[in-house]
Amino acid sequence: MDKLPTIKEIAIRLNVSVSTVSRALSNHPRIGLGTKERVQQLAKELGYEPNTQAIFFKQKKTHVIGVIIPYIREDFFSQAISGIESAAIEHEYTILFGQSYDELEREIKAVAAMKKQRVDGLIISLSKETNKYNHLEALKKYDIPVVYFDRVPTMTDSHKVFCNLYKGTIELVGWLFNNGYRNIAFINGPDKLRASKERLKGYIDGISKHQLKVDMQLVETTDLSKEGTEMAMKKLLNLKKLPQAIITFNDYVHMDATQYAAKNNIAVNKHIIFVSFANLPITSYTAFPPLASIEQHPYRQGEKAMDILMTILKNKDAQESDPDIYYTEELAPSLVAYKQPAMHGL
Amino acid sequence: MDKLPTIKEIAIRLNVSVSTVSRALSNHPRIGLGTKERVQQLAKELGYEPNTQAIFFKQKKTHVIGVIIPYIREDFFSQAISGIESAAIEHEYTILFGQSYDELEREIKAVAAMKKQRVDGLIISLSKETNKYNHLEALKKYDIPVVYFDRVPTMTDSHKVFCNLYKGTIELVGWLFNNGYRNIAFINGPDKLRASKERLKGYIDGISKHQLKVDMQLVETTDLSKEGTEMAMKKLLNLKKLPQAIITFNDYVHMDATQYAAKNNIAVNKHIIFVSFANLPITSYTAFPPLASIEQHPYRQGEKAMDILMTILKNKDAQESDPDIYYTEELAPSLVAYKQPAMHGL
DNA sequence: ACGTTGTGCGCAAACGGTTGCGCACAATGC
DNA sequence: GCATTGTGCGCAACCGTTTGCGCACAACGT
Numbered sequence: 218m219d220k221l222p223t224i225k226e227i228a229i230r231l232n233v234s235v236s237t238v239s240r241a242l243s244n245h246p247r248i249g250l251g252t253k254e255r256v257q258q259l260a261k262e263l264g265y266e267p268n269t270q271a272i273f274f275k276q277k278k279t280h281v282i283g284v285i286i287p288y289i290r291e292d293f294f295s296q297a298i299s300g301i302e303s304a305a306i307e308h309e310y311t312i313l314f315g316q317s318y319d320e321l322e323r324e325i326k327a328v329a330a331m332k333k334q335r336v337d338g339l340i341i342s343l344s345k346e347t348n349k350y351n352h353l354e355a356l357k358k359y360d361i362p363v364v365y366f367d368r369v370p371t372m373t374d375s376h377k378v379f380c381n382l383y384k385g386t387i388e389l390v391g392w393l394f395n396n397g398y399r400n401i402a403f404i405n406g407p408d409k410l411r412a413s414k415e416r417l418k419g420y421i422d423g424i425s426k427h428q429l430k431v432d433m434q435l436v437e438t439t440d441l442s443k444e445g446t447e448m449a450m451k452k453l454l455n456l457k458k459l460p461q462a463i464i465t466f467n468d469y470v471h472m473d474a475t476q477y478a479a480k481n482n483i484a485v486n487k488h489i490i491f492v493s494f495a496n497l498p499i500t501s502y503t504a505f506p507p508l509a510s511i512e513q514h515p516y517r518q519g520e521k522a523m524d525i526l527m528t529i530l531k532n533k534d535a536q537e538s539d540p541d542i543y544y545t546e547e548l549a550p551s552l553v554a555y556k557q558p559a560m561h562g563l
Numbered sequence: 564m565d566k567l568p569t570i571k572e573i574a575i576r577l578n579v580s581v582s583t584v585s586r587a588l589s590n591h592p593r594i595g596l597g598t599k600e601r602v603q604q605l606a607k608e609l610g611y612e613p614n615t616q617a618i619f620f621k622q623k624k625t626h627v628i629g630v631i632i633p634y635i636r637e638d639f640f641s642q643a644i645s646g647i648e649s650a651a652i653e654h655e656y657t658i659l660f661g662q663s664y665d666e667l668e669r670e671i672k673a674v675a676a677m678k679k680q681r682v683d684g685l686i687i688s689l690s691k692e693t694n695k696y697n698h699l700e701a702l703k704k705y706d707i708p709v710v711y712f713d714r715v716p717t718m719t720d721s722h723k724v725f726c727n728l729y730k731g732t733i734e735l736v737g738w739l740f741n742n743g744y745r746n747i748a749f750i751n752g753p754d755k756l757r758a759s760k761e762r763l764k765g766y767i768d769g770i771s772k773h774q775l776k777v778d779m780q781l782v783e784t785t786d787l788s789k790e791g792t793e794m795a796m797k798k799l800l801n802l803k804k805l806p807q808a809i810i811t812f813n814d815y816v817h818m819d820a821t822q823y824a825a826k827n828n829i830a831v832n833k834h835i836i837f838v839s840f841a842n843l844p845i846t847s848y849t850a851f852p853p854l855a856s857i858e859q860h861p862y863r864q865g866e867k868a869m870d871i872l873m874t875i876l877k878n879k880d881a882q883e884s885d886p887d888i889y890y891t892e893e894l895a896p897s898l899v900a901y902k903q904p905a906m907h908g909l
Numbered sequence: 910a911c912g913t914t915g916t917g918c919g920c921a922a923a924c925g926g927t928t929g930c931g932c933a934c935a936a937t938g939c
Numbered sequence: 940g941c942a943t944t945g946t947g948c949g950c951a952a953c954c955g956t957t958t959g960c961g962c963a964c965a966a967c968g969t
Contacts, residue, residue, distance in 0.1 A: 275923080570925065923956100934945105
């Protein structure tokens with residue numbers, strides 16, 4: 218409870234000025250050797266530790282970066298934040314944490330909180346609802362750079378890291394094709410999501426690439442709820458010609474879809490095979506794991522986002538900031554095949 | 564890039580002193596109505612927002628609390644942090660995030676980082692390795708209160724929130740007994756873990772309570788790795804008399820155990836039924852969900868921990884802090900039964 | 910002996926606010 | 940008419956640290 222030792226304390230005890238103490242501690246050349254030693258000695262004895270709050274305040278820096286994600290419970294985001302943290306530690310930064318729960322309103326509040334705390338930078342994965350960016354533009358006034366990851370905005374004047382799901386989907390279709398599947402269905406996410414648009418484009422181009430006909434009856438969407446997915450599955454299972462394979466939007470949809478299929482007496486991964494996105498570790502324990510999945514490298518996305526942010530901050534310090542440079546890092550997704558599917562339907 | 568408006572700015576423009584501006588903005592009674600209005604008007608026009616860093620610095624507060632957990636990827640902890648966050652928002656606090664990855668060394672570094680940032684308080688769930696508390700004791704010097712949750716220390720002079728797993732285990736045994744099971748095995752976690760000790764005590768007392776004989780052959784331990792769990796299962800499946808039910812340390816062990824059992828031609832949840840701890844949402848998608856699970860209320864533990872921390876901080880502000888009061892909140896676990904098991908072996 | 914250069918250190922401002930105290934003036938009471 | 944009380948505002952210190960500048964003194968060259 219007694220006051221922490223300050224530079225002033227040391228100054229008084231040693232009968233020197235605070236500036237001398239400050240310089241002695243930072244090894245300034247103009248300070249005599251003897252004085253330096255006495256200061257450093259006493260500092261050690263007193264267990265002096267500089268008040269970083271005061272320093273940061275003076276430097277107008279906090280050494281804190283904000284991270285806002287939709288849901289920490291989603292494995293994808295907890296991996297991403299781990300990647301961010303690991304990069305942050307290397308640069309001696311710490312992380313201020315906030316969730317948007319996919320709600321714009323919460324996102325705005327979280328951004329405001331970060332602004333209040335004067336974070337040095339912000340890394341964010343946008344909420345599903347985010348359709349305007351005033352709250353994020355506002356950070357420019359405070360000179361707080363923003364790096365987006367995974368759920369990135371459409372505007373080009375922003376720094377971002379993401380996984381190219383267009384290519385990923387093409388790869389997934391290709392893998393199915395190469396394993397002999399032709400009648401490939403797709404349960405996509407909500408239309409307005411960038412992630413959905415990319416996947417759809419990839420699906421269409423992937424199908425076309427192999428000289429197959431794109432049949433929009435094979436494409437359903439889900440709002441990502443269990444019910445939405447079941448409705449989509451119902452339609453697919455009611456088609457005259459049952460699909461041979463189903464691509465799902467992500468592993469959560471996958472799990473709902475396969476569960477529904479199983480309930481409806483489909484031999485999952487035999488009768489119809491399922492492939493997905495996300496590569497959740499947990500799927501290996503599920504009753505019906507996807508036979509292939511597109512890994513989106515959340516950890517690496519997080520690391521990259523932090524690296525970019527650090528570059529921006531360093532440049533800013535060096536007054537070399539060119540406000541017209543925008544960093545974009547596009548990661549290649551990778552297809553993870555869990556098993557070769559038993560050939561079927563050929 | 565141009566400077567943010569400060570109180571000084573406003574003072575100069577209005578030709579009043581900074582103190583007047585400061586008071587006008589905080590509605591001090593001694594400031595004339597006219598002046599107040601002019602100040603507030605100009606502040607609005609300029610988009611003035613107080614520099615919280617400066618205020619916090621002066622007040623020696625940060626309005627930030629640190630949270631350190633072992634793994635954010637574990638659903639339990641991501642739920643807990645969500646609970647902490649929700650309570651934090653209510654009190655206008657933000658969260659500085661850190662993981663220990665169950666390593667003491669990392670925990671120490673994370674604590675040091677929090678200390679550096681001068682968090683107002685710390686909420687922590689200890690790493691498995693943590694056997695000494697110097698790094699946490701050190702926070703006392705900085706007057707940073709610590710609240711532990713779930714993985715709490717043994718010492719009594721600490722604030723803590725946890726779920727009584729002793730009672731939970733007794734309940735689990737009782738549920739099995741009531742459903743007709745007698746030959747109940749138990750795969751526990753590492754002996755040194757408090758969580759393991761509690762469960763073991765609960766198991767023994769639960770068994771005894773129903774006039775059954777405690778047979779230590781039915782108790783195995785795992786280091787929580789897949790291999791460790793498989794070894795434990797192997798021993799249990801090799802007993803002359805196969806257990807009728809198996810209690811596992813948590814849902815992760817459960818999944819490894821049931822997977823192993825299935826591979827060895829055990830009809831999981833028929834031949835032997837499985838119950839567990841943790842109540843992961845994901846288990847409902849798994850091939851072999853536990854028939855009952857002990858919910859440990861991570862979200863509520865997080866909320867509670869934050870509430871306690873807030874009480875401590877409030878009292879400290881009011882100078883009413885009695886350093887000898889230690890808050891302990893013991894949550895009752897709840898048993899969640901997924902299905903009534905088909906009666907068996909009677 | 911005098912200017913030059915180097916060495917060791919202190920003064921004071923600055924970062925952006927808050928706050929105790931005091932001062933000047935007006936209104937009030939008696 | 941004089942003391943009292945209230946009103947409106949400014950001065951200056953303070954939080955803990957950094958840093959430009961200047962001062963005093965010594966060592967040096969010539």
